[in-house]
Amino acid sequence: MDLRHSSTPLTGMLLISVSLLFTAAWSLGINYGQIANNLPNAKAVVPLLKSMGVARLKLYDADSHVLKAFANTGIEFIVGLGNEYLVQMKDPKQAQAWVNNNVKCYLPATKITCIAVGNEVLTANDTSLSAHLFPAMENIHSALVSVNLDKQVMVTTAHNLGILEVSYPPSSGVFRRDLIQKLSCILDFNCKVGSPFLINAYPYFAYKADPKQVPLDFVLFESASGIVDPVSGLHYDNMLYAQIDAVHSALQKIGYKNVDLQISETGWPSKGDPDEPGASPENARKYNGHLLKLMKEKKGTPLNPNSDLNIYVFALFNENLKPGPTSERNFGLFKPDGTPVYDLGFNVTGLLSSNTTGSIGGSSGGSSPAGNPPNGYLSITADDAVSIVCSQKVNNN
Numbered sequence: 184m185d186l187r188h189s190s191t192p193l194t195g196m197l198l199i200s201v202s203l204l205f206t207a208a209w210s211l212g213i214n215y216g217q218i219a220n221n222l223p224n225a226k227a228v229v230p231l232l233k234s235m236g237v238a239r240l241k242l243y244d245a246d247s248h249v250l251k252a253f254a255n256t257g258i259e260f261i262v263g264l265g266n267e268y269l270v271q272m273k274d275p276k277q278a279q280a281w282v283n284n285n286v287k288c289y290l291p292a293t294k295i296t297c298i299a300v301g302n303e304v305l306t307a308n309d310t311s312l313s314a315h316l317f318p319a320m321e322n323i324h325s326a327l328v329s330v331n332l333d334k335q336v337m338v339t340t341a342h343n344l345g346i347l348e349v350s351y352p353p354s355s356g357v358f359r360r361d362l363i364q365k366l367s368c369i370l371d372f373n374c375k376v377g378s379p380f381l382i383n384a385y386p387y388f389a390y391k392a393d394p395k396q397v398p399l400d401f402v403l404f405e406s407a408s409g410i411v412d413p414v415s416g417l418h419y420d421n422m423l424y425a426q427i428d429a430v431h432s433a434l435q436k437i438g439y440k441n442v443d444l445q446i447s448e449t450g451w452p453s454k455g456d457p458d459e460p461g462a463s464p465e466n467a468r469k470y471n472g473h474l475l476k477l478m479k480e481k482k483g484t485p486l487n488p489n490s491d492l493n494i495y496v497f498a499l500f501n502e503n504l505k506p507g508p509t510s511e512r513n514f515g516l517f518k519p520d521g522t523p524v525y526d527l528g529f530n531v532t533g534l535l536s537s538n539t540t541g542s543i544g545g546s547s548g549g550s551s552p553a554g555n556p557p558n559g560y561l562s563i564t565a566d567d568a569v570s571i572v573c574s575q576k577v578n579n580n
Contacts, residue, residue, distance in 0.1 A: 210238040210239060210493070211235065211236055211237050211238055211239070211475075211478070211496075212237070212238065212239035212240070212241065212493070212494060212495035212496065213232070213237055213239070213240060213241070213495060213496050213497075213498070213499050213516075214240075214241045214243075214447075214448055214450075214495050214496065214497040214498045214499065215228075215240050215241065215242055215249065215498070215499045215500075216243060216497075216498045216499070216500070216502050216505075217243075217246065217249075217500075217502065218502045218504045218505045219500065219501075219502040219503045219504050219505075219519065220503065220504060221503055221519040222500055222502075222519050223519065223521065224248070224252075225246070225248045225249040225251075225252035225253070226252045227521075228252070228499075229252055229253060229256060231517075231521060232258065232499075233256065233258075237258060238258060238259060239258065239259045239260075239261070239495065240253070240258055240259070240260050240261070241260070241261040241263075241299070241447060241448075241495045242260060242261065242262050242263055243263040243265065243302065244262070244263050244264075244265060245262040245263070245264070245285035245286065250262070250289045250293045250295070251289070251293070253293055254289070254292035254293045255292050255293075256294075257294060258294060259294045259295075259296045260293065260294060260295045260296065260297075261296070261297040261298070261299050261447075261495075262285065262286065262295055262297070262298055262299070263298075263299045263302065264281065264285075264298060264299070264300045264301065264319070264323065265301070265302070266301050266302060266304060266307070266312060268281070268319075269300070269301055269304070269312060269315040269316060269319045270312075270315050272300070272315070272318070272319035272322050272323060273315055273318050273319065273322065274322075275322050275325065275326070278319070278322035278323050278325070278326045279326040279329065281323070281326070282323060282326040282327055282330065282332075283326075283330070286298065286327075286332070286336060287330055287332065290332070290335070290336075295336055296335070296336060296337065297336065297337045297338070297339060297378065297379075298323055298327075298336060298337070298338050298339075299339060299340060299341050299381065299447070300316065300319050300320045300323055300338060300339070300340050301316050301319065301340050301341075302340070302341050302383075303341060303342060303343040303345075303383065304316045304340065305342060305346055305362055305365060305366070306342070306343050306345035306346060313365065316340060316365075316369075317365065317368050317369060317372070320338050320339075320340060320369070320372060321372070323338050324338045324372075324376055333376065337376060337377060337378035337379070338372075338376060338378055339373060339378040339379055339380070339381055340369065340381065341381040341382070341383055341447045341448070342380075342381065342382055342383070343382070343383045343384075344382065344383070344384055344385070344426070345359075346358055346359060346362055346366065346382075347359065347429065347430070347433055348360060350426065350429045351425075351429070352410075352412040352413060352414055352415075352425075352429075353412050353415070353417070353419065353425045353426075353428040353429040353431075353432060353486070354412050354414040354415040354417075354428075354432050355414065355429075355432065356428070356429030356430060356431070356432035356433040356436075357432070357433050357436055358433045358436075358437065363437060366437070367437060370434075370437075370439045370442055373442060373443070374439070374442060378443075379443040379444065379445040379493075380434075380439075380442050380443060380444050380445070381445055381446075381447035382430055382444065382445070382446060382447060383446075383447055383448035383449070383497075384423065384426055384427075384446055384448070384449050385448070385449060385450070386402045386422040386423055386426065386449075386470075387402070387450075387451050387452065387461065387462075387470070387510075389402065389422065390402045390460070390461050391455075391459055391460060391461060391462075391510075394460040394461065397422075399461060399466075401420075401421060401422055402421070402422045402461075402470070403421075403466060403469045403470050403473065404420070404421040404423070404469070404470070404473035404474070404477070405469065405473070406420050406421060408420075409421070410425065412425075412485075415485075415486070417485035417486060418485060419485060421473075423449065423474070424484045424485060427444070427446070427484045427486075427487075427492075428484050428485060428486040428487070430444060431444065431484075431486055431487060432486075445493045445494070445495075446492065446493065446494040446495065447495050448495060448497040449474070449494060449495075449496065449497060450467075450470070450471065450496055450497035450498060450514045451466060451467040451469075451470035451471060451514070452467060452509075452510035452511075452513045452514050453467040453501075453513045453514075453515075453524045453525060454509055454510065454512075454513040455508065455509050455510040455513070456508050456509045456510070459508055459509065459510050462509070462510045462513070464524060464525040465525070467524070467525055468525040468526060468527060471496060471516065471527060472527055472528070474494065474496065475496075475527065475528075477492060478492055478494055496516070497514050498514045498515050498516070499515060499516060499517060500515040500516075500517050500518070500519055501513050501514070501515035501517070501518055501519065501524065502514075502515065503519075
């Protein structure tokens with residue numbers, strides 16, 4: 184969808200003072216989706232996010248109102264180039280125009296550090312669209328090179344968990360055979376330009392697909408026993424870590440052991456339809472609360488204990504115009520009026536004016552499950568390594 188912004192300034196002020204319990208130095212990332220007609224103007228969101236200590240924001244477009252509002256804040260941005268533009272990007276001139284109009288003109292005031300070209304393209308069951316993904320990535324990168332921004336702004340794309348053919352146990356993680364060639368091209372590109380390999384991961388969808396088989400406490404980081412990988416012998420006390428290491432295993436098998444993995448989306452809905460078990464404020468509080476704690480503690484996974492997790496939580500606000508089941512409109516940490524949906528340790532003392540943008544904001548790409556989780560319930564996620572070190576395979580190319 185190409186949902187563009189036409190927001191008007193708030194006549195009121197967002198008077199929010201937020202203190203976060205997790206005060207240690209950490210890098211909180213949040214997805215800022217805007218498929219809604221009741222969200223505050225971007226300028227009103229700035230003090231909220233700065234008070235929370237948000238260091239990174241991920242957009243699903245290059246919304247001019249947001250990028251201008253966050254100028255000189257120091258917050259890093261991933262901007263999105265929507266799937267609907269991939270075909271156009273096969274023309275280098277179109278790619279150059281997009282970079283000039285959506286990235287270059289906001290630098291250096293707004294700290295854009297990455298462009299996500301497309302979202303979950305390889306699992307969209309659109310072969311013509313997937314054929315345009317890699318050329319679009321190359322042309323956008325070339326456009327950045329032409330204006331000397333390629334060292335400042337990286338290019339990548341986000342995948343969902345459906346790129347895995349096997350995900351359980353974590354040590355047996357492997358990519359779909361029909362996607363390996365495309366993924367190898369993208370991974371070569373990631374290593375060449377120094378960009379991360381992004382995965383959108385939602386343990387919630389694995390639980391929703393089979394709540395009788397998937398232990399809720401394991402999904403919510405509260406398992407007392409967890410699981411032991413029968414091959415590696417590693418112990419996992421939560422699904423997210425198991426998913427992360429399944430992705431690592433899949434990458435290792437095709438020669439990309441040390442590529443920089445990041446979780447570009449994860450979260451839990453606070454409300455759902457009757458056939459959406461587990462979607463509740465309490466479960467969302469547990470999932471995101473434990474997630475924030477793990478991020479703050481910089482704890483790695485069993486397979487990579489020394490790597491910090493680099494995660495973008497989905498999402499900042501509930502989005503009332505998102506299509507699909509009720510859960511899709513209820514992944515937000517905050518309501519449109521600026522109050523928390525549930526208690527995560529935020530201390531909100533102010534109120535948001537009732538005035539809102541009154542229009543549809545930028546696009547949002549929160550993942551939806553593409554069918555049941557593949558090969559068991561551990562449908563994949565990703566993780567981060569602080570600096571990219573390409574595999575020996577890539578170094579030898």
